[in-house]
Amino acid sequence: xxxxxxxxxxxxxxxxxxxxxxxxxxxxxxxxxxxxxxxxCGGQExxxxxxxxxxxxxxxxxxAIDTTIICVDPYDxxxxxxxxxxxxxxxxIIITAGVPPLDMVQLLRKAEACETLVVGPNSPGIIVPGxxxxxxxxxxxxxxxxxxxxxRSSTLTYExxxxxxxxxxxxxxxxxxxxxxxxxxxxxQWLQILDEDETTQAIVLVGQPGGGSxxxxxxxxxxxxxxxxxxxxxxxxxxxxxxxRETGTLATFIGRDPNFGTAQSKLAxxxxxxxxxxxxxxxxxxxxRKEIN
Amino acid sequence: MDLLEYQVKEWFGKIGIxxxxxxxxxxxxxxxxxxxxxxxxLKSQVHGAERAKAGGVRFAETTIDAIAAAQxxxxxxxxxxxxxxxxxxxxxxxxxxxxxxxxxxxxxxxPVLLGCKEADIDWESAGEKMHYVVVEQEFSPFYARRLAxxxxxxxxxxxxxxxxxxxxYELFVQKDLDLxxxxxxxxxxxxxxxxxxxxxxxxxxxxxxxxxxxxTAAKIISRHxxxxxxxxxxxxxxxxxxxxxxxxxxxxxxxxxxxxxxxxAGGKPGVCLNLRHAFxxxxxxxxxxxxLATGLKILEADKSIQVILINFMGSIPQTEEVVEIIARVVxxxxxxxxxxxxxxxxxxxxxxxxxxPLVVRLAGSEFDAARKYLATLKTPSNALLVVENLDEAVAxxxxxxxxxxxxx
Numbered sequence: 001x002x003x004x005x006x007x008x009x010x011x012x013x014x015x016x017x018x019x020x021x022x023x024x025x026x027x028x029x030x031x032x033x034x035x036x037x038x039x040x041c042g043g044q045e046x047x048x049x050x051x052x053x054x055x056x057x058x059x060x061x062x063x064a065i066d067t068t069i070i071c072v073d074p075y076d077x078x079x080x081x082x083x084x085x086x087x088x089x090x091x092x093i094i095i096t097a098g099v100p101p102l103d104m105v106q107l108l109r110k111a112e113a114c115e116t117l118v119v120g121p122n123s124p125g126i127i128v129p130g131x132x133x134x135x136x137x138x139x140x141x142x143x144x145x146x147x148x149x150x151x152r153s154s155t156l157t158y159e160x161x162x163x164x165x166x167x168x169x170x171x172x173x174x175x176x177x178x179x180x181x182x183x184x185x186x187x188x189q190w191l192q193i194l195d196e197d198e199t200t201q202a203i204v205l206v207g208q209p210g211g212g213s214x215x216x217x218x219x220x221x222x223x224x225x226x227x228x229x230x231x232x233x234x235x236x237x238x239x240x241x242x243x244x245r246e247t248g249t250l251a252t253f254i255g256r257d258p259n260f261g262t263a264q265s266k267l268a269x270x271x272x273x274x275x276x277x278x279x280x281x282x283x284x285x286x287x288x289r290k291e292i293n
Numbered sequence: 294m295d296l297l298e299y300q301v302k303e304w305f306g307k308i309g310i311x312x313x314x315x316x317x318x319x320x321x322x323x324x325x326x327x328x329x330x331x332x333x334x335l336k337s338q339v340h341g342a343e344r345a346k347a348g349g350v351r352f353a354e355t356t357i358d359a360i361a362a363a364q365x366x367x368x369x370x371x372x373x374x375x376x377x378x379x380x381x382x383x384x385x386x387x388x389x390x391x392x393x394x395x396x397x398x399x400x401x402x403x404p405v406l407l408g409c410k411e412a413d414i415d416w417e418s419a420g421e422k423m424h425y426v427v428v429e430q431e432f433s434p435f436y437a438r439r440l441a442x443x444x445x446x447x448x449x450x451x452x453x454x455x456x457x458x459x460x461x462y463e464l465f466v467q468k469d470l471d472l473x474x475x476x477x478x479x480x481x482x483x484x485x486x487x488x489x490x491x492x493x494x495x496x497x498x499x500x501x502x503x504x505x506x507x508x509t510a511a512k513i514i515s516r517h518x519x520x521x522x523x524x525x526x527x528x529x530x531x532x533x534x535x536x537x538x539x540x541x542x543x544x545x546x547x548x549x550x551x552x553x554x555x556x557x558a559g560g561k562p563g564v565c566l567n568l569r570h571a572f573x574x575x576x577x578x579x580x581x582x583x584x585l586a587t588g589l590k591i592l593e594a595d596k597s598i599q600v601i602l603i604n605f606m607g608s609i610p611q612t613e614e615v616v617e618i619i620a621r622v623v624x625x626x627x628x629x630x631x632x633x634x635x636x637x638x639x640x641x642x643x644x645x646x647x648x649x650p651l652v653v654r655l656a657g658s659e660f661d662a663a664r665k666y667l668a669t670l671k672t673p674s675n676a677l678l679v680v681e682n683l684d685e686a687v688a689x690x691x692x693x694x695x696x697x698x699x700x701x
Binding site for chain 2: 016019021022074075097098099100101102104105108109136138140141151152153154155156157158159162179181182206208209211212232234235236237238239279280281282
């Protein structure tokens, strides 16, 4: 994975989830934004970036691209990602929300075969405070430090970062994997990355109802993660059910618990793995301090 | 979104899954022009489960019996829903009944083929009787054959069941389904297979790229209330709880965290809405600002909501317009109080706002100007409180809810 400030970055598509402000923010942060791809707008300039019709045109002119940030409309995400993979881009961050799950299944089959990292969809991306911003995470809430954040949320992630920054606990990396049922990189992958990352001394895991990724993460933390982890799960008091864009409500198939996907199930899994869970975002710094000392 | 049986059978028929001869009945008199042979079964087309127990399934051997049965069914509400369509279908003698399904499994992130030699099985205890095959790579018929073999089928029956599963998968991908189920798949003495009943669930996000479905979904939306829509369409960018504090936010996790904070502080969250994405019920594209206006309307119309807590963090589109909407809502009162009708109990408490107080939490430098502007507004006391700290905002909302409760 390449999160170096010099890595070359492309933006595909300019839908409602990315604005001129976001692009300017990335540039101000030092991200090496090379160009934009927006079919039909080749030759124009947008937000200070040269725009092309095809990804391969960018490669032709500027050489290999390391990361693409995809902000096309939901039904065009699969195509945009396949185009990126065909041009040997190995890191794909999908900002767009509302991608149909079957499209993600197709994308993941291809991405796994080509060893390409996919983050999202519905993710505001990755920020390495002080070094690089790949996405729309608001940089003002972050300061460099030693706490890694991995989250399924968007806005809630910034809330957590804000609390840490206010408490003087800077962040090493913050990544949102998106809250969709079918996502690219998982909690497990990022926990492993953060565990191996030299700058990270502690990890905060942010979850919400839907699916079983927090439960899988809890088991993984108990088995394989050495660094201290604090968790925060939103939605404890939300009524359970088919809300919050959860698909795959097949809890009872293949011997799965009917409690599957509820905040309660996640809290129980984390308790069993002995991961401290915060009651509210503002409690995370004090829990972290306890674990680090 | 769940389809009704007759729609499911239409799709099955088109894709080549064997279904019985059937006819759609919109009115009992349609049975005079019945094109299938007696005896028939008449089935109520509703979304509720266990309609047979409720009397929604009747047998008929003659036209007169059929018309009477149909009249009965059309006026029988099942789980509160009256059928608009009744399905007339030939009867069938099954030797065996199987269960088959194709479903998107979110733990393995792949479609899964399911099969069981018993239909109407109890999920909790299915265990080893339910066989499954994960479709790892691009689908090919051998996945379906694997499932049929796991089910212990052989020979022609294995081939015909396998062929049905292939067709189910084709439909699954073609129509962006979360689930397609045949329950039961009848097997005759001569190994002929027939889908007697089926279920199809379309993924909500994909509905807009299927014009035939977008119409059905739009019809459902226009006819039902929000709780009913939640049941049929299965998704809602918000939560319906019965409480006094309505919550609006710009992110799912953020809204849920706010909900939790309110509950933890002793408050009762009411309707909570996430404005970051378009609502499922939006049939045309909307902007964040539109959704805020809609959200505020919904909360104001809800009689149990006494305080509205808005939590915006980071950045939102159309910041200035959003602030204007908030300003308008809290200032509305000054003009409308004078023409306010006196309360029916005779109280003339004109200082009380006729809408819920707003606690607005704005965090991030993009809101600096907004915070300053909102602070300059002249509003009735307690009508608007602008805070930067989330815990403070929650405490204020809970306090206000308790205070208004004492007044009313």
